[in-house]
Amino acid sequence: MAALESMPESPPEHEETLHEPKTQGTRPMPDDIRFDAIVNTVALHPKEDILAAGDIDGDIYLYSYSCNEKNRELWSSGHHLKSCRKVAFSCDGQRLFSVSKDKAIHVLDVESGRLLTRVRKAHSAAINTVLLVDENVLATGDDEGTLKVWDLRKGTSFMDVKEHEDYISDIAVDQAKRILLTSSGDGTLGVFNIKRRRFELYSEYQGGDLTSLSIMKQGQKVISGSSQGTVYIFNWNGFGAPSDRFAVQAESVDCMVPITDSLLCTASMDGVIRVINILPNRVMGSIGQHVGEPVEEIACSHDKHFLTSCAHDQLVKFWDISSLQDIQVSDYRRRKKKDSRLKSMNNKAFGAGDDFFSGLLDATDEKAEQMEEESSGDSDSD
Known part of the structure; x- marks a missing residue:
């Protein structure tokens, strides 16, 4: 088991960007941030207007973003030797965790950018994802399907299990902090019990x-x-098989972020960021895209006003999602006039002049509509 290393303090570097605020519709928004390399991962601070990003060169950047002022680089870190795969803030926003293709876990001080601790060779393969379970527990997954769970107080892992046959793409935890779920390139969902320390x-x-x-x-x-553009829905305590599924009509569904208890944003290899309603299952529309460039990650701001996205165009973009909180979606089978629904939603939820749903996919088209009707007999309901 690898141990944590205390790191000497190093001064942060400060540099301002030259970006100007922009607007989407009538709402002012932070300007895009351009990087020198492809950004793999982006995370937003849980309490402040601060953004962290990690790129394929292993560099990590911290920015303050603003609707009315220039975005400002607070510091950058080049401690990773290879591509930074994932960054995540602690719950209090005081620490930033990062994992890398170099198999290391880093913990950075958010205020100064100082490297606080490092776990060298934390995995035997490149680490792909990280999840902060609580202030003392961290979970990491690698390219070979190994899941590790770490006690941050001791600096060692208390779970080390290889159950997947391919990379672990994402990790989630229940509200009780007892069950870890993993998605994998082997096409399966994994269920792990943290308390009992077992698969x-x-x-x-x-x-x-x-x-x-x-x-x-x-x-x-x-x-x-x-990766096939299908969204799978599992019942809690019914993980053996999905209870429902539907096609998003996208090349893939590579990353997702819940906005409300029914709405989530997803991003794909086609660069489009979509809004999806769960039960009833419907693609509501797109909020924007990185034209022709795969999106690596999306993240939601602490106030639920903005979504950020990073893609192969070396940009971190901001999108206005403040109006999503007000969307109410009733059962599609009770709706008779599709066109009148879209007109009503555009006018009432977003304002008649708002361009939020440009390129609206309408759930998603007649083909998706037909698929939903065919699957209605054995689908979940609200």
């Missing part, structure tokens, strides 16, 4: 990579995206 079960194979995870509907549903 519980797999789901059945889903026919493609499972790429992302979210827990919704007050903890009763687990949503998984896939």
Whole structure:
């Protein structure tokens, strides 16, 4: 088991960007942030207007973002030797955790950028994802399917299990901090019990990579995206097989972020960021895209006003999602006039002049509509 290393203090570097605020519709928004390399991961501070990003060169950047002032680089860190795969803030926002292709875990001080601790060779393979379970417990997954759970007080792992046959793409935890869920490139959902420190079960194979995870509907549903553009819905305590599924009509569903208990944003290899309603299952529309560039990650701001995204165009973009909180979606089968619904939603939820749903996919089209009707007999309901 690898131990944590205390790191000497180093001064942060400060540099201002030259970006100007922009607007989406009538709401002012922070400007895009351009980087010198492809950004793999982005995370937003849980309490402040601060953004962290990690790139393929292993560098990590911390920015303050603003609607009215220039975005400002607070510091950068080059301690990772290879591509930074994932960054995550602690619950109090005082520490930043990062994992890398170099197999190391780093813990950085958010205020100064100082490297506080390092776990060298934390895994035997490149680490792909990280989840802060609570202030003392960290979970990491690697390219070979190994899951480790760490006690941050001791600096060692108390779970080290290899149950997946391919990379672990995402990790989620229940509200009780007892059950860890993993999505994997082997096409299965994994269930692990932290308290008992053991593997519980797999789901059945889903026919493609499972790429992302979210827990919704007050903890009763687990949503998984896939490389085939299908969203799978599992009942809690029914992980063996999905209770429902639907096609998003996208190349893939690579990452997702819940916005409300029914709505989530997803991003894909086609660069489009979509808004999806869960039960009833419907693609509501797109909020924007990185044109022709795969999106690596999306994140939601602490006030639920903005979504950020990073893609292969070396940009971190901001999107206005403040109006999503007000969307109410009733059962599609009770609706008779599709066109009148879209007009009503555009006018009431977002304002007649708002361009939020440009390129609206309408759930998603007649083909998706037909698929939903065909599956209605054995689908979940609210």
